[in-house]
Amino acid sequence: MQTILTFGLRHRWITLIFLLLVTALTAPGLEKLRVDTSFDSLISDSDPTKVTYEAVKREFGSDNTTIVYVRSDDLWTEERLLDLEEMHYALEDLSFVEKVESLFNVRSIQDRNGMIQSSTVLDGVPFDREGIEEAKARALYSPLVVGNFISEDGFATAINVSVTKDPADPDFDRHAYQAIEAAIAPHAGSFDEVFQVGPPRVNHEHMVNLFADLSLLVPMSLGLLIAIIVLFLRSGMATVFPVLTSTLGLSWAFGLMGYLGVPINILSAMVPSLVIVIGSTEDTHMLSGYLSGLGQDGETESRSERRRRAVLYMMRHLGLPLILTSVTTVLGFAANGFAEMELVRDFAIAASLAIATNAVVTLLVIPLMLSVLGPLRSRLHDPETGDGGGEGTGLRGPVGWTLVAVRHIGTYPKTVIGVTIVVMAVCATFAGQTKVSNDPISYFKQEHPLVADVNTLADTLSGMEIFYINLVSTAPDAFGQPENLRKLAAIKDYIVEDGRFDTALSIADHLSMVNREFHGGDPGMMVVPDTPDLVDQYLLFFQRADLESYVSADFRRVNMVVRHNIHESHALKQAVADLESRVNEIAGPDLTINIVGQNLMINNAAEDLIFAQVQSVGLLLVVIFIMMSLVYTSLTGGLLSLVPNVIPIAIVFGVMGLFDIPLNPGTATVAVIAIGIAIDDTIHLLSTYAQESRRTPDRALAIRRTLAHQAIPAVSTSIALMAGFLVLQGSTFAIIAQFGLLAAIAMIAALVADLIVTPVLMSFVRLVGLDEILMLQIDPKVIDNSPLFADMNRYQVRKAILLSEIVSFKAGDRLVQQGTVGRDMYLVLSGSVAVIKDGPGGGTELATFGQGEVLGEVGFVREQQRTANVDAVSDGEMLVFNAETVRRNMRLYPHIANKLNLNIARILGDRLADTSTRLTRADIS
Amino acid sequence: MFPILGRSFIPAVALALSAVVVLPLAAQSQAQTQSQNQTAPEMSGRDIMxxxxxxxDRPYETEDQAMTLIDDRGNTEERSLRRFAREVEDDLYRYLVVFDEPAGVHGVALLTWQNRGASDDQWMYLPAYGREMKRSADGGKRNYFMxxxxxxxxxxxxxxxxxxxxRQADEMAEIKDENGETVDTIDSFVVDAYxxxxxxxxxxxxxxRRLYISKDRYFIRRIDFYDRRGRYLKTQHSRDMVRIEGETWRANTTLMDNDKQRHKTLIRVEGRELSENAVPARMFEQRWVTSGRYLR
Known part of the structure; x- marks a missing residue:
């Protein structure tokens, strides 16, 4: 492992060439990088209505409809109407336009003093005032027109433009938006208000704001990062590394994405900011390690040697945690790669790729650069207060103060645990109220012009969102029959009465309108005609083009077009579910019902978001648990490492529930990312704790030293990350701002968990690392010869040994005092000790114990007073087994415990036999 | 039900057929005379028209039509209808159109009176609605017919x-069928009508409208329609020419290919009569329809 980790240090030229080569190879990929803001990426691949939707769309036309909203106080003047007509025809001329509907071609059938007038609402621009007034009256009279093409006050009108997507153009929507904009621009100035809303505009706004975000957020993240690093590490040099590594890492990652065809989308737009903040935590850890390494070395060596030694120290201490944290962070992002939604999948790929390349770059570049340019003096470590083991923190500045506070809180472990449990419970309660949202309009902040336009349209006409209620019959000419048409009318009645949707139009409305007009405009006759013949005869008033959005040529299938302005997923889901059950009731068993629309599929994908979220979080926690359990050969260690990760997630969901922040494609990724980042500090913390635990049997001291080591990187990176995420507040997208806020909260929660909760929990557990086990040097002869380890294999022996503490002694030290109560058992590793029994005439040496021998086993087995003193005869070391510690830790290892107990029993038995023999001999003699 | 048409229909067809057989030479010679007397380049648009x-133009005419509506997906709808026309004054006609099939629209009738210096009068009869004829409000000239x-x-x-x-430069005009295949290429005068x-x-x-008039028979074989803004809208193709009598020809098949609506209407004339008896004046009164005498 160290060979790999120090490669960059040992082969500096090869590393440099490798770095340059990869950069040169990936750079051309940047040219190929695509931006995807299409709605398709928001739809789940496995949506069950997708096939039906495509079929309905083919038959009844695209629901990719842009609505051009036009408002003018002078709308009904010849000049304005001429402009409007120009706009209509300019839009019709666009190649991708399937259909344009406006006052100029929507049909009006009206009774005029007993005469039937069938025409379009505006059959060209009238030549005189009278004609214009007539047209206006016509528009405001038709139930098919009001709310769809004319506002109730008559001053706002709409031109609906349905477009057919060019499958060969990945940027279709944006091009469509621009073409529509260009078509309306020459006339827009004549009106008080003109704008377009619809999927092309939404996509375009996504794209534009995405680039605005990138150009604003990336420099902001960088600036903040540099400021924070300077503040905490007090090294100007240190700012170069994160900038360099993240630039290189990002260029590799985006280059690869270009080659792989993975596009940037609104979520992956935050990848650069993420990489800068996350990647820089590694850099900060490493620099901090390097600076510590400097402090340990003497001042006498040459500069390059001091740097080399500091880099080696850094890699020795940080190499493994660095790889672990990179792997978990990458996994954290990659876990979303299984999402059903392309948007989330592409983000997962982009983020994990970028973090991975950043890690590789970091591992190669930082040692290389530090070994050449590394600073030679640390301004962080205070030589006066030592290594942090004592009462002082060994640290200056804000981190030092934080550490003092943390240590103070740590002295109330029960309070810490109690408060944690209460906070967790409260968060869990609120988390249950979290709502799901996947609405492209809700991605934008409320004050965004698009949101304002969408609401203006909905307030004056009808909502922009469209879906279809599709009814299918197997009977020929089913919808030429009044009874089936009446079902359509009943569905419309429900929709109007329900009020949640804005408008609904079907063939029943067209026929009812003709019926009304044939009865002198009597509102009571706005009903479906009575007989099938009358239906057929009324239909002669329509062109096929008037009806093709509403009924199939064979009249077996009909389509009701519903418009609405619901942009909250749960509300829409509920409204559609209610509608569906009512439609099924009305339609009866003979008709098949499909309620479909792009808008609904995007909404449905919200569910997949939750699923993807739960799946990723679960997967990640399992991976962390398994990995950490293996590393520390302890399930407890595995569980312990989960704590600082679960706490931030619980808090994030609690905050979402409490402040009504929805689970959307942005916020859905927070939990996974929070884990990916929080595990970073946790791994560093636990690995340092394990190292410290090998140095001292005193857990409190080990924890104090661990905190002293980890406080700088933990506090500085957490605050850097928090600040970095808060930068995302500047985004034009609500979902990214929400993501930023929640991720910042998660970072602080993780810091508190790592610095306060984890140490408290650590104080109950003894952690040792597998690598440390292997590195532990104990004379193999001791193990082979000691009766304590008889019949145990190497692993069991080591496991047992690691539950003990190594204690060194010097000749003359009293190790056990006769008459005291002690529950420790000793295994002599080196040197020798003598058992001396105090008596009235001074001490009597009973026995001498050397390497591999065991003593104190009676007290270990049963609490009682020591019957003799144990004094060190020479300098040496021994393992101290505390009965209680062994008992507690051995619960998880019953096999080892059995063997150990058996061996202790044997030792006791031997000693008993020995004593008996001696007694017998004494009797005999 | 409709004795006049029943009686006169067969003779009319026979006349038309005999005209085709007997008169081609005469027609040809007359056409030659025409082009010799006044060579085409000198004829104005109005002259040609x-x-x-x-x-x-004939003052009296009836047609039995089979009509097929074809949408852009190839869905078709068949209708059969009868069309009656009678000239009441110079170039002023009255028309009656009666739907026979499909059953749902059987008996639907549309009566149109052309007026000099004023809009047409039009009445519609929907048997399923009631016995009264509904008058159409004016301004319906450019509305699509049913x-x-x-x-x-x-x-x-x-x-x-x-x-x-x-008049525009002469052209070879392509006549297409409902499948878009060119079935005829006609040496034509080209006249734009504004x-x-x-x-x-x-x-x-x-x-x-751009009219393509065959040079040999002075028959309008194709019309390209340009909407009020001068944009191409649709084309009417006429084919299956039959000589009715003398120099009078009719197309038995007419296709209106509506490019804008991506829709086509095909009319095949299955019977035709040009005698006055076939279209008596009383036929073009509302009473004729409301009394049910128009049904056969």
Whole structure:
């Protein structure tokens, strides 16, 4: 492992060439990088209505409809109407336009003093005032027109433009938006208000704001990062590394994405900011390690040697945690790669790729650069207060103060645990109220012009969102029959009465309108005609083009077009579910019902978001648990490492529930990312704790030293990350701002968990690392010869040994005092000790114990007073087994415990036999 | 039910057939005379149109039509209907159209009176609605006729004095069928017809029509329609020519290919009569329809 980790240090030229080569190879990929803001990426691949939707769309036309909203106080003047007509025809001329509907071609059938007038609402621009007034009256009279093409006050009108997507153009929507904009621009100035809303505009706004975000957020993240690093590490040099590594890492990652065809989308737009903040935590850890390494070395060596030694120290201490944290962070992002939604999948790929390349770059570049340019003096470590083991923190500045506070809180472990449990419970309660949202309009902040336009349209006409209620019959000419048409009318009645949707139009409305007009405009006759013949005869008033959005040529299938302005997923889901059950009731068993629309599929994908979220979080926690359990050969260690990760997630969901922040494609990724980042500090913390635990049997001291080591990187990176995420507040997208806020909260929660909760929990557990086990040097002869380890294999022996503490002694030290109560058992590793029994005439040496021998086993087995003193005869070391510690830790290892107990029993038995023999001999003699 | 048509139909067809068989030589010689007397390049647009009218306009006419509506997905709808026309004054006609099939629209009738210097009068009869005829409000000239691709103005005679005919360079005009295949290429005069009457210009749906008139028979074989803004809208193709009598020809198949609506209407004439008896004046009164005598 160290060979790999120090490669960059040992082969500096090869590393440099490798770095340059990869950069040169990936750079051309940047040219190929695509931006995807299409709605398709928001739809789940496995949506069950997708096939039906495509079929309905083919038959009844695209629901990719842009609505051009036009408002003018002078709308009904010849000049304005001429402009409007120009706009209509300019839009019709666009190649991708399937259909344009406006006052100029929507049909009006009206009774005029007993005469039937069938025409379009505006059959060209009238030549005189009278004609214009007539047209206006016509528009405001038709139930098919009001709310769809004319506002109730008559001053706002709409031109609906349905477009057919060019499958060969990945940027279709944006091009469509621009073409529509260009078509309306020459006339827009004549009106008080003109704008377009619809999927092309939404996509375009996504794209534009995405680039605005990138150009604003990336420099902001960088600036903040540099400021924070300077503040905490007090090294100007240190700012170069994160900038360099993240630039290189990002260029590799985006280059690869270009080659792989993975596009940037609104979520992956935050990848650069993420990489800068996350990647820089590694850099900060490493620099901090390097600076510590400097402090340990003497001042006498040459500069390059001091740097080399500091880099080696850094890699020795940080190499493994660095790889672990990179792997978990990458996994954290990659876990979303299984999402059903392309948007989330592409983000997962982009983020994990970028973090991975950043890690590789970091591992190669930082040692290389530090070994050449590394600073030679640390301004962080205070030589006066030592290594942090004592009462002082060994640290200056804000981190030092934080550490003092943390240590103070740590002295109330029960309070810490109690408060944690209460906070967790409260968060869990609120988390249950979290709502799901996947609405492209809700991605934008409320004050965004698009949101304002969408609401203006909905307030004056009808909502922009469209879906279809599709009814299918197997009977020929089913919808030429009044009874089936009446079902359509009943569905419309429900929709109007329900009020949640804005408008609904079907063939029943067209026929009812003709019926009304044939009865002198009597509102009571706005009903479906009575007989099938009358239906057929009324239909002669329509062109096929008037009806093709509403009924199939064979009249077996009909389509009701519903418009609405619901942009909250749960509300829409509920409204559609209610509608569906009512439609099924009305339609009866003979008709098949499909309620479909792009808008609904995007909404449905919200569910997949939750699923993807739960799946990723679960997967990640399992991976962390398994990995950490293996590393520390302890399930407890595995569980312990989960704590600082679960706490931030619980808090994030609690905050979402409490402040009504929805689970959307942005916020859905927070939990996974929070884990990916929080595990970073946790791994560093636990690995340092394990190292410290090998140095001292005193857990409190080990924890104090661990905190002293980890406080700088933990506090500085957490605050850097928090600040970095808060930068995302500047985004034009609500979902990214929400993501930023929640991720910042998660970072602080993780810091508190790592610095306060984890140490408290650590104080109950003894952690040792597998690598440390292997590195532990104990004379193999001791193990082979000691009766304590008889019949145990190497692993069991080591496991047992690691539950003990190594204690060194010097000749003359009293190790056990006769008459005291002690529950420790000793295994002599080196040197020798003598058992001396105090008596009235001074001490009597009973026995001498050397390497591999065991003593104190009676007290270990049963609490009682020591019957003799144990004094060190020479300098040496021994393992101290505390009965209680062994008992507690051995619960998880019953096999080892059995063997150990058996061996202790044997030792006791031997000693008993020995004593008996001696007694017998004494009797005999 | 409709004895006059029943009686006169067969003779009419026989006449038409005999005309085809007996008269081609005469027609040919007359055509030659025409082109010798006044060579084509010297004829104005109006001259050509007068020649067209002179040869082919007839005061009395009935047709049995099979109509097929074809949408852009190939869905079709079949109808059968009868069309009656009678000239009441110079170039002023009355029309009656009666639907026979499908069953749902059986008996639907549309009566149109052309008026001099005023809009047409039009009444509609929907048997399922009731016995009264509904009068159409004016201004319907450019409306499509009963879901077809023909506007009302495409189906009535035109007052040549209200148009300006601009002759264009001659062309070989392609005549296409409903599948888009070229079935005929006709050596044609090309005349653009613009409304010059202000009132007409306000009513018509077209800025102009480009007429392709076969040089041999002075028959309008193709019309390209350009909407009020001068944009191409649709084309009417006429084929299956039959000589009715003398120099009078009819197309037995007419296709209106509506490019804008991506829809086609195909009319096949299955029977035709040109005698006055076939279209008595009383036929064009509302009473004729409301009394049910129009049904056969």
């Amino acid at each position: 007068d020649e067209v009218s002179g040869r082919h 879901g077809t691709d023909f506007a009302f103005e495409d189906m009535t005679s035109e007052d040549r004095s209200k148009f300006r005919y601009e 409304p010059k009457d202000e009132e007409l210009a306000a009513e018509t749906g077209y800025e102009y």
